[in-house]
Amino acid sequence: MRYEYSPELETYRTQVRAFIAEHSPFVRPHAGVRAPEPEQLPAIRAWIARLYDAGYLGQDWPTEHGGRPDGRPELGFIVAEELARARAWGQVGAAGLASGALLGFGTDEQKRRFLPRIRSGQDLWCQLFSEPGAGSDLAAMSTRAVLEGDHYVVSGQKVWTTNGHHADVGYLLARTDPGVKKQAGITAFALDMSTPGIDVRPLREITGDSDFNEVFLDEVRIPVDQVIGAVNDGWRVANTSLGHERSAVAARAVELEAALDDLFAMAGRITSGDRPALADSAVRQRLGAIATRVHVAGMMSKAGQSRMLHRSEDAADAPAVKIFFSQANLATTELGVALQGIDGLGVEGDPYVHADGWWQDAFLIARSFTIAGGANEVLKNVIAERALGLPREK
Ligand SMILES: Cc1cc2nc3c(=O)[nH]c(=O)nc-3n(C[C@H](O)[C@H](O)[C@H](O)COP(=O)(O)OP(=O)(O)OC[C@H]3O[C@@H](n4cnc5c(N)ncnc54)[C@H](O)[C@@H]3O)c2cc1C
Structure with missing residues (x-):
């Protein structure tokens, strides 16, 4: 058994490597999944847009949303590997997860609204899943979303939110039905991070950096048209989108x-x-x-x-x-x-x-x-x- 890429894919790898060497704005100074420094963000947003424009990100999205006609997961693996080899920035935050959720479960209007802004680097996303009492046992989450007219009103606390301090949009899970089995009463939302009632507090880590945050949600109002997928079906939305990572x-x-x-x-x-x-x-x-x-x-x-x-x-x-x-x-x-x-x-x-x-x-x-x-x-x-x-x- 051999683990080798075909000559065609190796040619693609060479192109990706050359593109990164020519256009990537910085080498990442640190190992791992980290948040950029604020002053780097404009160049990183422009770099993300360039990667999408060149067809190196979002390759396997449907073509009407900018995916490549020949898109397939192998191309994404190669790009991710070459970005890592060059220690270059790639997609920042949870846009990969969020685009998976939107493509799989979003309405046409949501796809039209959010996907172009991911592609242009305009919107950085964070993942608002984990809570102080719900990490490994994520379904134990207690952040509540209550329907009031045409909005959900959300209160609770999230933690470990990587890039929360930079994010324009949050991919949020919250409990909409507390009366049913843990996984069944959860809904996924796209949350505009500039909405009143959101308090993002960076956590200082042992490295001295702040990559993660606590996020406090105090009666945050989310329009109903920002529910991703069906109400109370957020567990399935989240698990499906995790497969895109x-x-x-x-x-x-x-x-x-x-x-x-x-x-x-x-x-x-x-x-x-x-x-x-x-x-x-x-x-x-x-x-x-x-x-x-x-x-x-x-x-x-x-x-x-x-x-x-x-x-x-x-x-x-x-x-x-x-x-x-x-x-x-x-x-x-x-x-x-x-x-x-x-x-x-x-x-x-x-x-x-x-x-x-x-x-x-x-x-x-x-x-x-x-x-x-x-x-x-x-x-x-x-x-x-x-x-x-x-x-x-x-
Ligand atoms: C670098 C980093 C980035 C992250 N980024 C994000 C993010 O952007 N957004 C987000 O929502 N979350 C994020 N997370 C959160 C991550 O998903 C949780 O940390 C993880 O799910 C573990 O949950 P916890 O921290 O609450 O630990 P706990 O679940 O409280 O676990 C504590 C300890 O108990 C052990 N344990 C728990 N349950 C069991 C069991 N059933 N059997 C045996 N041992 C058990 C665990 O292994 C662990 O050692 C991030 C975490 C890290 C470390």
């Missing part, structure tokens, strides 16, 4: 491979006594072990892509890739810091720190990947129950 996993695996290259280069530069660290057999063994894990993570990601394209996916595929990747990433960044010895205590801005503190930041943010997109422990339950058929957790 697969290219993100492919991107993370490529980002990890690029980090591995940097790790080897750093081990060649750093000296331990009078020799490069790379000459130390203990370092070489650790590097070998990490390289193996990174390679396996890459192959698992490719296998997952291939099975998805052939519609032969197993329930364990996506969770297993996510668990393995996040742990390999954690181990890679730990070694990246450890290799630096005492200098590893430095941070961005310290004159002696390697790669301007990229490794320290990557190490600090790495643990979040074991939680984001489903905590690893919960994903192990998914594998146990849905792939292995073990009894459900009580």
